[in-house]
Amino acid sequence: QVQLVESGGGLVQGGGSLRISCAASGLTLSTYDMAWYRQAPGKEREFVATIVWSGIRTSYADFVKGRFTMSSDNAKNMVYLQMNSLKPEDTAVYYCAAGLRSHVLAGGKYQYWGQGTQVTVSS
Numbered sequence: 001q002v003q004l005v006e007s008g009g010g011l012v013q014g015g016g017s018l019r020i021s022c023a024a025s026g027l028t029l030s031t032y033d034m035a036w037y038r039q040a041p042g043k044e045r046e047f048v049a050t051i052v053w054s055g056i057r058t059s060y061a062d063f064v065k066g067r068f069t070m071s072s073d074n075a076k077n078m079v080y081l082q083m084n085s086l087k088p089e090d091t092a093v094y095y096c097a098a099g100l101r102s103h104v105l106a107g108g109k110y111q112y113w114g115q116g117t118q119v120t121v122s123s
Contacts, residue, residue, distance in 0.1 A: 002026040002112045004096045009117030016086050020117055022079045022096030027112075029074045033104045036070060036081045038092035039116075045095070049081060052101070064090075086121045093118050 008020040022034070035050040049060045049070040058070050069082040079096060094117050097110035104110070 002098065004098060004112055004114035006094065006096050006114045006117035009094065009119045011120045011122065012086055014086060014088055014121055014123050016121075017082070017084045018086060018119060019080055019082045020094055020119065021081075022114060024077045024079065024096075024098060027077075027098060029072060029077050029079070031101055032098045033101055033110070034070075034072060034079045035097045035099075035110055036079075037095045037097055038090075038119075039095070040089075040092040043092075048094070051079065052104075083119070086119075088121045088123045091119060091121050 003025045005023045006020060010018065012018050033050060033052045036048040037045050038048050039045040047061050048064055049058060049068060051058045051070045051072050060068060067083065067085045072079045096114040098112040099108060099110040
């Protein structure tokens with residue numbers, strides 16, 4: 001049974017930094033694409049970042065490039081999102097997602113989602 005549990009969210013001042021984590025269980029991280037999404041109040045869930053090929057390749061949404069860094073620790077089955085230079089518009093619930101590599105490559109969506117962690121950035 002796959003479980004994704006996010007942690008590390010909280011309240012931070014604009015310009016500050018925060019690192020959120022996702023603990024994955026029931027899967028082998030090296031065979032999954034992992035991603036972070038976020039959803040702000042009244043808005044649709046949007047892609048933030050993804051890490052594939054056991055951490056070799058990452059990609060980011062334009063609005064976080066240069067500010068956010070996604071990483072993984074396959075030995076610990078953990079993925080992280082380091083968020084720097086935070087802005088009030090980064091306020092959202094951040095979700096960790098996982099998809100079997102072969103499934104995602106075939107055009108499938110992420111199959112597993114965590115419950116989310118709230119990140120609030122004050123101005």
